Amino acid sequence: MSSARKKKAHNTKKTNGNNSILDPRTLESAKTTLTNFMKTAFSQPNISTTAIVCSAVVGLFAYEQYWYLSKKKSLPGPKFKVPIIGAFLDSLYPTFEGYMSKWKSGELSCVSVFDRFVVIASTCDISRKILNSPAFAEPTVVDSMTYILCPDNWVFLNGKAHVDYRRGLNVLFTRRALGIYIPIQEKVYERHFNEWLSLDGKVEAYQMRFREINMESSLRVFLGDFMSDEVAKRISLEYFNITAALELVNFPIPLPGTKVYKAIQSRKYIVKHFIESIRDGRKRLEKGEEPKSLMDAWLQAMKEEEIECEKAGKAAPRKFDDREIALTILTFLFASQDATSSALTWAFQLLADHPDILDRVREEQIRIRGADHLNQPLTLELMDASVFLRQVVKEILRLRPPVLMVPYKTTREWPINDNYTVPKGAMVIPTTYPALHDPVAYPNPDNFDPDRWGPNGQAEKHPKNFMVFGNGPHHCLGKEYAMMHLMAIIAQASLQLDWTHYRTDKSDDISIFATIYPQDGCIMSFKKRETIAA
Numbered sequence: 001m002s003s004a005r006k007k008k009a010h011n012t013k014k015t016n017g018n019n020s021i022l023d024p025r026t027l028e029s030a031k032t033t034l035t036n037f038m039k040t041a042f043s044q045p046n047i048s049t050t051a052i053v054c055s056a057v058v059g060l061f062a063y064e065q066y067w068y069l070s071k072k073k074s075l076p077g078p079k080f081k082v083p084i085i086g087a088f089l090d091s092l093y094p095t096f097e098g099y100m101s102k103w104k105s106g107e108l109s110c111v112s113v114f115d116r117f118v119v120i121a122s123t124c125d126i127s128r129k130i131l132n133s134p135a136f137a138e139p140t141v142v143d144s145m146t147y148i149l150c151p152d153n154w155v156f157l158n159g160k161a162h163v164d165y166r167r168g169l170n171v172l173f174t175r176r177a178l179g180i181y182i183p184i185q186e187k188v189y190e191r192h193f194n195e196w197l198s199l200d201g202k203v204e205a206y207q208m209r210f211r212e213i214n215m216e217s218s219l220r221v222f223l224g225d226f227m228s229d230e231v232a233k234r235i236s237l238e239y240f241n242i243t244a245a246l247e248l249v250n251f252p253i254p255l256p257g258t259k260v261y262k263a264i265q266s267r268k269y270i271v272k273h274f275i276e277s278i279r280d281g282r283k284r285l286e287k288g289e290e291p292k293s294l295m296d297a298w299l300q301a302m303k304e305e306e307i308e309c310e311k312a313g314k315a316a317p318r319k320f321d322d323r324e325i326a327l328t329i330l331t332f333l334f335a336s337q338d339a340t341s342s343a344l345t346w347a348f349q350l351l352a353d354h355p356d357i358l359d360r361v362r363e364e365q366i367r368i369r370g371a372d373h374l375n376q377p378l379t380l381e382l383m384d385a386s387v388f389l390r391q392v393v394k395e396i397l398r399l400r401p402p403v404l405m406v407p408y409k410t411t412r413e414w415p416i417n418d419n420y421t422v423p424k425g426a427m428v429i430p431t432t433y434p435a436l437h438d439p440v441a442y443p444n445p446d447n448f449d450p451d452r453w454g455p456n457g458q459a460e461k462h463p464k465n466f467m468v469f470g471n472g473p474h475h476c477l478g479k480e481y482a483m484m485h486l487m488a489i490i491a492q493a494s495l496q497l498d499w500t501h502y503r504t505d506k507s508d509d510i511s512i513f514a515t516i517y518p519q520d521g522c523i524m525s526f527k528k529r530e531t532i533a534a
């Protein structure tokens, strides 16, 4: 620890030792006084009910402050907790500026929402520490998610059970698997590009359209073509209810009319249709057809494992029923949809705002395909050759990281640094944005500069800072697929489309809806790019 930090820690301890409200002895004595007062009040025969109720309410409020301050200790954060709700209203309407001021307030800061004590980490080192300390902290989701994703969903597994389950899913994101997905993606992109072009250059907010192209790519890649277009569209709409229920705190009981209730109904609709696709997949594979989606790839991998175990005389592997598979695929949608839609929106915006970079992306695509083969099918080899495009996608994700924070929960008391011990059961939140905007790793961090990832740039020398996809045992499973999807869509758009971004004074301001978007919804128009017509 540096001497400055030591001194600060020393001073904090000293202040706390001098009758500060944070001194444990002061807190303990306040607690005893309150307890005695309550006991006395209730034993008085003449005291009015109103007086007792008022005293109880005051006592509860005082206890709540005691509870909060005894956890907060010297951390930056609100001096007192708003009775009962804490920072609930801030969490209902989060702002990027609000997050920034929290991150700037210290390496660790805190807040409390209802009965939940939240510790927010801001530096790269401490965020990575949280992501890599399964003995102290594990991922958690907002309460509503347990209802929505179902309590038996694999995303709630931890430790060995999580490692084992996750190992079985790796097969879905191998190169072989990605090779199956890329032609599916290409078809979806073409359909949506045509839809955009059919608007005849109309100027409108495209954020929702980026969400839709992304949703359809996910559905078709994950589940194939069995699902009708109508069902796919309805799922896209239904999924909106799930995103809307992602707030930090929701009404605790999913009563009809609440956001969580609506999200549960949407999940039921989605899972029902997923199960129909899975049944169809099982039948097709039984007939010996080739896998055509992520779900097919998984069903086939399970079948192959079963055969291998039988041949080797080993115990049969665990069988997954249709519902389990459907719920797992739902988690992929859950993990991918909002993050990838956000990245796609910023991608189109940033490239329109930096035409020189878009030109270089186009030139690379023309060079690697050959001017006479611009319409050739998308392949992984083409993506491998798109070196500059990969730099561009990394820079988009760095500048506008879709996932700003990843909620974890402490499973035991955790002396996380020399100055502070996180209480057991607290939410502890690693942050990605500050690490991705650290000027030491990324000079002029607010500039969009894909060359910082090239051979002459510095960015690759700081791999620890690139926390876009998390880190540690729960790092993003779909990372390679997400990169490939973003690259593929930009590659195709760069050759087939011209687009204009109509900047407003809100274009660079960030709004938060589960992830981050430009506040004006990304106002654009599209037209066909003639160079590809040949």
Ligand code: HEM
Pocket: 131, 139, 155, 166, 331, 332, 333, 335, 336, 339, 340, 343, 401, 402, 403, 406, 467, 468, 469, 470, 471, 472, 473, 474, 475, 476, 477, 478, 479, 481, 482
């Ligand atoms: C730009 C797009 C994406 C971003 C920025 C992103 C980011 C993240 C982050 C930050 C985490 C938490 C990691 C941690 O706790 O250390 C995560 C987890 C996860 N992501 Fe992604 N993700 C993206 C796309 C996807 C896609 C397309 C899929 C699936 C097809 C996916 C599947 C998952 C899964 C399953 C987890 C949980 C892993 C586990 O708990 O073991 N993600 N992602």
